[in-house]
Amino acid sequence: MRFSADIEVEVFSFDVDGTLVSKRFTDAVWLRGIPELYAKKEGLSFDDARRIVKSEYEKVGEENINWYKIDYWLRKFGLETTAEELFMRYRNEVHIYEEVEHVLSVLKEAGYELIISSNAAREFIDFQIAPIKGFFSHIFSATSDFGEVKKSNSFYTRVCRILDVRPQNVVHIGDHWVFDFLNPRAIGINAYFLDRSGYKIKRGQNKNTNDAWQAYIISNLADII
Ligand SMILES: [Mg+2]
Known part of the structure; x- marks a missing residue:
C-alpha cells in the first residue's frame, strides 16, 4: 500500500x-447506435446522420444535464427504441x-x-x-x-x-x-x-x-x- x-x-x-x-461502450451507444437509428429513421447515410446527431449533442453541451440523459436523446430524435435495447445491442463493447x-x-x-x-x-x-x-x-x-x-x-x-x-x-x-x-x-x-x-x-x-x-x-x- x-x-x-x-x-x-x-x-x-x-x-x-x-x-x-x-470508453468503448459509451462511444458505441452515442456515436454509433444513436446515429445509426437516426439514419434509418430519416433515410440518411450514417455519416450524415452522425454529423447531425453530433451537432445536436454539441448544441446542448455537457454543461446541460440533458446531455447525459439517454431518454432525452431518444425522444429528441424520435427513435423507437429503449435505452435497454440500445445497451443490449452493444453489450459486447463493455x-x-x-x-x-x-x-x-x-x-x-x-x-x-x-x-x-x-x-x-x-x-x-x-x-x-x-x-x-x-x-x-x-x-x-x-x-x-x-x-x-x-x-x-x-x-x-x-x-x-x-x-x-x-x-x-x-x-x-x-x-x-x-x-x-x-x-x-x-x-x-x-x-x-x-x-x-x-x-x-x-x-x-x-x-x-x-x-x-x-x-x-x-x-x-x-x-x-
Ligand atoms: Mg473518467
Whole structure:
C-alpha cells in the first residue's frame, strides 16, 4: 500500500469511464447506435446522420444535464427504441479493465469500503459494471443522483456526508485531472490521478503536474494495492 501511516483509509472511491471501464461502450451507444437509428429513421447515410446527431449533442453541451440523459436523446430524435435495447445491442463493447476485479477483491478483503463516484448517468454505470457491482456499497452518479453535471467539490462533500466519513479517510481514483483529482483534493480527499497512457509519468512532467503531484499519478489501478 502506498499510503503513509498517518492516513487512515476507510473508503476507496472510483470513477467509472476511463477508470473501471474503457470508453468503448459509451462511444458505441452515442456515436454509433444513436446515429445509426437516426439514419434509418430519416433515410440518411450514417455519416450524415452522425454529423447531425453530433451537432445536436454539441448544441446542448455537457454543461446541460440533458446531455447525459439517454431518454432525452431518444425522444429528441424520435427513435423507437429503449435505452435497454440500445445497451443490449452493444453489450459486447463493455470492457472492464483487466486489473479491476483483482484490485477490488484485494481492497475488499482488506476491509475497505468501496464506492463509485461518477458523473455518468446511472443506467450507463449499472449496465457496464454489472459483473463487479457486488464490490460496491454505494454508487453515486453526480448527474442522476445530485443533478450536477460535474464532480465538484460539493459533490464530494455530499458523498462524504452520506457515508459519514471524513474526506481525509477517503481515497478517490479517476482519470480526469480536475474532476477526479483537483476537486476531491480541494476538500481533503486523498485523490490519485489515473493516467493509463503512462505518458505524463514517462515524461516526468506536464503542464498540469509538478514534482509534488508525481506521487499521486498512477498508470494502473494495481498501483494502489
Ligand atoms: Mg473518467
